[in-house]
Structures are given as C-alpha cells and as structure tokens.
Amino acid sequence: MSKELRIGVIGPGGRGRIAKEAHLPEKGSKVVACCDINPKVIDKCKEDYGNDVFFCTDYRDLLKQGLDGVIIGSPDWLHEEQGMACIEAGIAIYLEKPFAITIDGCDRMLKRAKEKKVKLFVGHNMRYMTIIRKMKKLVDDGRIGEVKSAWCRHFINYGGDAYFRDWHAEQRYATGLLLQKGAHDIDVIHWICGARSTKVSAFGNLAVYGDLPRKPERPDGSPYTLDRKNEWTDEHWPPKKCTGMNPRIDVEDQTTMIMEMEKGILGAYLQCHFTPDCSRNYTFIGTEGRIENYGDHPDSPIMLWNKRHGYQLIGDEVYRGDELSAEAKAAGHGGSDYTIVGEFVEHVRSGCKTTSTPQAARYSVAAGYLASMSLREGGVPKVVPALPADIEKHQY
Numbered sequence: 001m002s003k004e005l006r007i008g009v010i011g012p013g014g015r016g017r018i019a020k021e022a023h024l025p026e027k028g029s030k031v032v033a034c035c036d037i038n039p040k041v042i043d044k045c046k047e048d049y050g051n052d053v054f055f056c057t058d059y060r061d062l063l064k065q066g067l068d069g070v071i072i073g074s075p076d077w078l079h080e081e082q083g084m085a086c087i088e089a090g091i092a093i094y095l096e097k098p099f100a101i102t103i104d105g106c107d108r109m110l111k112r113a114k115e116k117k118v119k120l121f122v123g124h125n126m127r128y129m130t131i132i133r134k135m136k137k138l139v140d141d142g143r144i145g146e147v148k149s150a151w152c153r154h155f156i157n158y159g160g161d162a163y164f165r166d167w168h169a170e171q172r173y174a175t176g177l178l179l180q181k182g183a184h185d186i187d188v189i190h191w192i193c194g195a196r197s198t199k200v201s202a203f204g205n206l207a208v209y210g211d212l213p214r215k216p217e218r219p220d221g222s223p224y225t226l227d228r229k230n231e232w233t234d235e236h237w238p239p240k241k242c243t244g245m246n247p248r249i250d251v252e253d254q255t256t257m258i259m260e261m262e263k264g265i266l267g268a269y270l271q272c273h274f275t276p277d278c279s280r281n282y283t284f285i286g287t288e289g290r291i292e293n294y295g296d297h298p299d300s301p302i303m304l305w306n307k308r309h310g311y312q313l314i315g316d317e318v319y320r321g322d323e324l325s326a327e328a329k330a331a332g333h334g335g336s337d338y339t340i341v342g343e344f345v346e347h348v349r350s351g352c353k354t355t356s357t358p359q360a361a362r363y364s365v366a367a368g369y370l371a372s373m374s375l376r377e378g379g380v381p382k383v384v385p386a387l388p389a390d391i392e393k394h395q396y
C-alpha cells in the first residue's frame with residue numbers, strides 16, 4: 001500500500017462528520033487534524049479519530065499539519081475563503097455543496113485550482129444515491145427516448161427547524177435557499193439530462209416563517225449555528241409553532257424556478273419549507289416515456305410509463321436502485337456519504353476521474369444564484385454565463 005493519506009476536517013461538529021468515512025487507517029487514510037470554532041467539538045473528534053488527533057479553532061493552523069486532503073464542512077459563506085486557503089497551500093479539497101454562495105466565488109476557485117494543479121472536489125452526494133443513479137441509467141439507456149422535460153417537487157418538513165433559525169436564513173451567509181438547498185436538485189436535473197441551464201427565472205416569497213418569535217442578535221453580531229440533535233423537534237408542527245427564529249430572515253420559504261436548458265430541455269424546480277412530509281419527487285419526460293420516483297429512500301420505487309393510457313398509478317415497469325453494501329447502509333444519506341467520501345479519498349490517492357465535478361457544481365450554483373436574483377427582481381429571466389473553455393475541460 002502507498003503512504004497513508006493524512007486528512008484534515010474543517011467543521012467536524014456539523015456536516016464535517018462525513019469525514020468518518022475517510023478515517024480508515026486499515027485502508028490507508030486517516031483523519032489526523034480537525035478545526036472547529038466550537039471548542040466543545042474536540043471530545044467528539046477524539047472519540048471519532050483517537051486521542052492524538054490535532055485540534056484547533058483557526059483553520060490556518062490546520063493547514064500546517066502536512067495534510068494530503070481537507071474536508072470542508074463549514075457553512076456556505078466560508079467555503080470560498082477556506083477553499084482558497086487550501087488551494088494556496090496545495091492541498092486537495094472536498095468542499096461541501098454549495099461550491100460557494102456566488103458565481104464569482106466558484107470561478108475564482110476554479111481558476112486558481114487549475115493554476116496551482118490542486119484537486120478540487122465538491123460534495124454533491126445526491127449523484128451517489130442509488131435511486132438517482134438508477135434514474136440516470138434509465139434516461140441514459142434511452143428508456144424514455146430523448147429527455148425534454150425535467151421537474152422536481154421538493155417537500156421539506158424540517159424547513160422551520162433547519163433553515164430559519166440560524167445563518168441559512170440570511171442572504172449574506174447563503175444567498176438564498178434556491179442556491180443553498182436547491183444546488184443539489186439543480187445538479188441532479190443537469191446531470192440526468194446531460195444538459196445545463198442556460199436561462200433561469202423564479203418566483204418566491206416568505207409565506208410562513210417571517211412573523212414567528214425571533215432570537216435576539218448575538219452581542220458580537222456573529223451568526224447562529226444550530227445543534228441539530230437537540231434543536232430539531234416534531235413538536236414544531238404545524239410550522240407556525242416554530243420559535244427561536246433567526247434575528248434576521250431575508251430568504252424565501254417557498255420558491256418556483258424555471259430552467260431553460262441545453263438540447264431544448266425545460267426544467268422546473270419547486271421548493272417548499274413547510275410541508276408535513278419530506279421527499280424529493282423528480283419526473284423526467286422524454287419523447288418515448290416518463291419516469292418518476294415515489295419517495296427518495298434507497299428502496300423507493302421508480303415508475304416508468306412507456307405506453308399510452310389514462311391515469312395509472314403504477315408504471316408500466318417499476319425499478320429500484322441497486323442494493324447497498326453494509327458499510328454504505330450504515331453511513332448517511334442513503335449510502336451516498338460512504339460512496340462519495342470513498343471516491344474523494346481514491347481521487348486524492350490516484351487522481352481518478354470523479355462523478356461529481358467542480359464545473360458541474362459551479363453550474364448548479366450559477367443557476368441557483370441567478371434564480372435567487374430573478375425572484376428578487378420580480379421574476380426577470382437571467383442568462384447563465386458559460387465557463388471559459390480551458391476551465392470547462394480541465395480535470396481537477
């Protein structure tokens with residue numbers, strides 16, 4: 001086996017916990033350093049990675065630990081600053097989605113990482129979900145002919161808990177939830193269609209969470225972070241029962257986005273943060289059929305209709321994603337966290353091609369960012385700028 005890879009984590013107290021999937025000393029990769037502004041996280045880091053794990057509260061100290069890769073799981077507005085610092089230090093990066101909160105932020109990282117020959121990977125874990133992969137395969141195999149329409153209805157039953165009581169609620173930290181949350185779905189639509197958005201427009205408003213009791217501003221003005229385990233509760237139902245909302249809320253809790261894509265494909269993405277249930281429901285319509293997922297768990301069915309008839313709940317054919325391995329089952333997000341982090345580690349080791357690419361991640365940010373601008377200007381259509389050709393074809 002080649003040398004053991006040394007991995008660092010920024011933000012291990014939140015999403016950065018996926019780094020556990022990279023801590024496989026017996027397979028040649030080890031988490032050796034963690035950074036979180038919350039010093040309480042140190043105990044969890046020791047539990048996960050051993051007592052000798054290096055811990056700091058300033059990410060610049062983490063970058064001095066002789067690392068081969070860094071997993072950045074900090075909140076969105078920090079991605080560019082911390083990603084750029086890793087690039088300058090020449091360390092391979094796993095950057096959580098969204099790539100950044102602006103198009104310029106993504107483009108700056110793409111340009112600099114190419115110049116410095118740094119491996120840059122964005123955590124679009126939905127591409128690694130078996131149900132999404134199965135839908136992509138059905139489309140790629142021509143089972144619905146040529147895809148022409150792509151729609152996603154996104155029902156979020158934990159919206160009040162997760163997105164309106166901390167930094168997610170503020171444009172300055174997240175731009176908006178069409179980008180923050182929608183980056184996943186926009187990417188899935190682009191990936192399955194094999195086409196990116198060229199023009200977008202959107203409508204949206206703050207329909208439910210705007211007038212609920214709010215927390216005071218923090219004395220030092222810093223953003224709130226939530227302890228997901230202790231602060232999400234089913235007692236916040238109906239949604240108007242939510243309390244402890246963020247002091248400022250200037251993002252939308254329902255949005256409808258329209259996408260004009262390459263190859264004459266039209267897309268629609270509808271996001272709602274106050275539904276009783278929770279799932280992503282996609283449909284792809286082609287010249288010879290339609291697919292739709294009923295539920296988004298690994299074992300949820302995918303319906304495929306390819307005969308002409310009236311209403312029929314069950315497809316002419318029914319599919320499911322591939323069976324998950326035991327390790328994948330034990331990890332989060334329907335096994336995708338295990339698969340995506342494993343691919344990142346292999347990418348750091350061998351430079352292998354990856355399923356998620358930073359260029360695609362940039363196009364999902366670009367579409368979500370411009371749709372957020374569109375809805376705040378009354379729905380005006382926005383043209384999505386293409387990447388320069390050299391960046392487009394570069395393998396990071």
Ligand SMILES: NC(=O)c1ccc[n+]([C@@H]2O[C@H](COP(=O)([O-])OP(=O)(O)OC[C@H]3O[C@@H](n4cnc5c(N)ncnc54)[C@H](O)[C@@H]3O)[C@@H](O)[C@H]2O)c1
Nearest residue numbers: 011013014015035036037038073074075076096097098225
């Ligand atoms: N791919 C997915 O399925 C998925 C799921 C959840 C979150 N995310 C992404 O992960 C990121 C983090 O989300 P979260 O909900 O865990 O956020 P969070 O608010 O819980 O913060 C994550 C951690 O970062 C730490 N942190 C904050 N500022 C820091 C700094 N300056 N330096 C070091 N650590 C810092 C926090 O203390 C916390 O432990 C976001 O970008 C989000 O979009 C992705």
